[in-house]
Amino acid sequence: GDSVTQMEGPVTLSEEAFLTINCTYTATGYPSLFWYVQYPGEGLQLLLKATKADDKGSNKGFEATYRKETTSFHLEKGSVQVSDSAVYFCARTISSGSARQLTFGSGTQLTVLP
Amino acid sequence: EAGVAQSPRYKIIEKRQSVAFWCNPISGHATLYWYQQILGQGPKLLIQFQNNGVVDDSQLPKDRFSAERLKGVDSTLKIQPAKLEDSAVYLCASTSGTGGSEKLFFGSGTQLSVL
Numbered sequence: 275g276d277s278v279t280q281m282e283g284p285v286t287l288s289e290e291a292f293l294t295i296n297c298t299y300t301a302t303g304y305p306s307l308f309w310y311v312q313y314p315g316e317g318l319q320l321l322l323k324a325t326k327a328d329d330k331g332s333n334k335g336f337e338a339t340y341r342k343e344t345t346s347f348h349l350e351k352g353s354v355q356v357s358d359s360a361v362y363f364c365a366r367t368i369s370s371g372s373a374r375q376l377t378f379g380s381g382t383q384l385t386v387l388p
Numbered sequence: 389e390a391g392v393a394q395s396p397r398y399k400i401i402e403k404r405q406s407v408a409f410w411c412n413p414i415s416g417h418a419t420l421y422w423y424q425q426i427l428g429q430g431p432k433l434l435i436q437f438q439n440n441g442v443v444d445d446s447q448l449p450k451d452r453f454s455a456e457r458l459k460g461v462d463s464t465l466k467i468q469p470a471k472l473e474d475s476a477v478y479l480c481a482s483t484s485g486t487g488g489s490e491k492l493f494f495g496s497g498t499q500l501s502v503l
Contacts, residue, residue, distance in 0.1 A: 317392070317479065317494035318431070363430050373444035374486060375421070378430030
């Protein structure tokens, strides 16, 4: 079925390092793609999204580009901060009958050390 | 703007007992979801409501799980009887749209431990 696959963690980086978290999606339909972030003790919150091929989503210094040719939506940030430590989830829209929903990847734990 | 409210925050029960979780979505949000998040995994959809009607419950284990959304606002999710494998965080999310590319707002979840 429709799904997303993201790189396994955990990922540990030093402050100001470059971040890439890989995400690929099954090439069915015309999904919207998302990155959600879960900070410790909090609910998931939307970080960024892209709704069609070649769109770039960006927020808080994070970016991801919807690549149809490689079915990818990799998350990048040029210089991470300690406050970016969280779990990051890639997600795509799926259709189930008349319902439209999100399906999530397994999450990537990021720890940024000072 | 108040967020999605869930209670209780934590629950510990023994297997074969019953448990219920409550969710109050953001005011005016027509679509409500319940997700199950097992430790180390991404959220897995259990059920989707549009107002007070079920849109999709194909992944809900109906022999033990039930959910309702009376009056199209608050929702409850019940497990009876609970199994060890039900230990997880149960997340409620809502959106003003019909569940396409709109932003989902998540509650902080209820962490269930089944002993």
